[in-house]
Amino acid sequence: xxxxxxxxxxxxxxxxxxxxxxxxxxxxxxxxxxxxxxxxxxxxxxxxxxxxxxxxxxxxxxxxxxxxxxxxxxxxxxxxxxxxxxxxxxxxxxxxxxxxxxxxxxxxxxxxxxxxxxxxxxxxxxxxxxxxxxxxxxxxxxxxxxxxxxxxxxxxxxxxxxxxxxxxxxxxxxxxxxxxxxxxxxxxxxxxxxxxxxxxxxxxxxxxxxxxxxxxxxxxxxxxxxxxxxxxxxxxxxxxxxxxxxxxxxxxxxxxxxxxxxxxxxxxxxxxxxxxxxxxxxxxxxxxxx
Numbered sequence: 646x647x648x649x650x651x652x653x654x655x656x657x658x659x660x661x662x663x664x665x666x667x668x669x670x671x672x673x674x675x676x677x678x679x680x681x682x683x684x685x686x687x688x689x690x691x692x693x694x695x696x697x698x699x700x701x702x703x704x705x706x707x708x709x710x711x712x713x714x715x716x717x718x719x720x721x722x723x724x725x726x727x728x729x730x731x732x733x734x735x736x737x738x739x740x741x742x743x744x745x746x747x748x749x750x751x752x753x754x755x756x757x758x759x760x761x762x763x764x765x766x767x768x769x770x771x772x773x774x775x776x777x778x779x780x781x782x783x784x785x786x787x788x789x790x791x792x793x794x795x796x797x798x799x800x801x802x803x804x805x806x807x808x809x810x811x812x813x814x815x816x817x818x819x820x821x822x823x824x825x826x827x828x829x830x831x832x833x834x835x836x837x838x839x840x841x842x843x844x845x846x847x848x849x850x851x852x853x854x855x856x857x858x859x860x861x862x863x864x865x866x867x868x869x870x871x872x873x874x875x876x877x878x879x880x881x882x883x884x885x886x887x888x889x890x891x892x893x894x895x896x897x898x899x900x901x902x903x904x905x906x907x908x909x910x911x912x913x914x915x916x917x918x919x920x921x922x923x924x925x926x927x928x929x930x931x932x933x934x935x
Contacts, residue, residue, distance in 0.1 A: 869881050876893040
C-alpha cells in the first residue's frame with residue numbers, strides 16, 4: 646500500500662452516501678431493520694430514495710477535501726441515479742470511494758465509471774453460508790468478472806465470512822475475508838450469526854469507561870459521517886439506530902455539523918462518560934495521555 650493511498654483513506658474526512666433506505670441484499674450481519682424503524686419514526690414521511698437534486702444541494706455544502714464514499718447504509722446502486730451522482734461528484738472535483746455488491750448496477754454503466762480515479766473501490770461478495778440475498782447466479786458472476794477486468798483503479802474483493810465457492814472460483818483477484826462487527830451494539834445477535842467477530846475480545850454490552858476516542862477520527866474531528874436520503878447526517882457508519890443525527894445538509898452548512906448540540910454531546914461524552922454510541926463501539930479506544 647503506497648503512502649498516498651494510505652493517506653487518502655485514513656487521514657481525510659469522508660461523507661458516506663446512503664442512496665436508499667431499505668437494502669434488498671438483506672444481509673443478516675447488517676442491522677437494516679434498526680435503521681428502517683428509526684427512520685420511519687421521523688415526522689413528515691422522510692424520503693427513502695435520495696433524489697439527484699437533493700444530492701447536488703448537499704454536495705455543494707461539502708468541502709472538496711472531504712472524500713465522497715458511495716457506500717452508506719445500503720447498496721448504493723439500488724438507487725437508479727447512483728452512477729449519475731458518482732460522475733457528478735467526480736466532475737465537481739471530489740475524491741471518491743465505493744463499497745458495493747454490484748446489485749442494481751447495470752453492465753452498461755461500468756465503462757462510464759472506469760474513467761474515475763477511485764481512492765478505493767470495494768466489491769462485497771456473497772458468503773458461503775448465504776447470509777444475504779446477494780446473487781450467486783451466472784449473470785451476477787459475469788458482472789463481477791466485468792468489474793474485475795475493467796480499468797477501475799484500486800478495486801478490491803471482500804466477503805464477510807467465507808466467500809461463496811462458485812463466486813470465488815469465477816474470479817481471479819484475491820478475496821479478503823473479514824469477521825463481524827457489532828455495529829456498536831446495533832447488531833445485537835452478532836455472535837450467534839456464525840461468523841467470527843472481527844474483535845473477539847469486544848463486548849458491546851459492557852460499555853467503555855473513562856476518557857475514550859474514536860480510532861478513525863481525523864484532524865481531531867469525528868468526521869467519517871453518513872448522509873441519509875432526507876439530508877440528515879449521522880455521526881458515523883455505526884449509527885444504524887440514528888442515536889446521533891448531527892445536522893441536515895439540505896439546510897445546514899458542513900461547518901454547522903461540527904458545532905451542533907448533537908455533535909457537541911458526543912465530543913463531550915468521549916471525555917465525561919455520557920451514554921453515547923462510541924462507548925459500545927469496536928472502533929473506540931482508551932484515550933491515554935501522551
